[in-house]
Amino acid sequence: MDWSWASLLMVVLLGVVGQLALKRALAPSPARSGLQAYVSLGMLTWLVCYAISTILWLVVLRTVPLSQAFPILGAQFALIPIAARQVLNEEVAPMQWLGITIIVVGVALVGQS
């Protein structure tokens, strides 16, 4: 079975999860300071997501053209603000919503090409 497109989806999702974990880990917190601020579950999550997505990325590139796969990673930029809104209570500006919409259209076009 060709796992390439499922792997590409996973790379996108892992990128989102890892980025959110990193954001939350790096947010100033009174509970952690100094070295402890860097060594945390969030950082570990980010590292694991990064490592797995790198391996999956290679799986993707075995069959999917780079000129198609790489731009599709841009979907992360559409998902991260939405996820950050849910998980980190971040606001999404109107222009960002426009950007998200444009990214989705672009990804659909590239995915079809």
Add this chain to the structure above:
Amino acid sequence: MRKTLAHSRAMTIASIALFFSIVLGVAGQLLMKWAALRTVGAGLGVDILPPIALALAVYSMGIVAWVVALRDLRLSIAYPVTSLNYVGILAGSYYWFGEQISIVRAGGIALIFAGVLLVTLFGRRARRAQA
């Protein structure tokens, strides 16, 4: 006077770092494509590791260069330059891997980058940093 000289030097270093972040990022991705293609039909032999390691090393250096650039360059200046990543990858994919790039794909990529710019530069944090 010294403050101005220090500033221009920081800007020069940051611009050079930005340039390298693009070059190394594109090279890293092209190397990853090359490494991935080499694993096709090769099984899980150990000799698939060196190309992957090289690709990751180059790509990681690109990330470091990007972080260095961002210490002194505003994101609103630096981020649009990352469009060159797409240009470089398109050119490299076409030239080295013979990938066919349709108008639809090119148009989609332009849209994706435009969208990424909007999301990145119009975030609340970005606006605060520019103030």
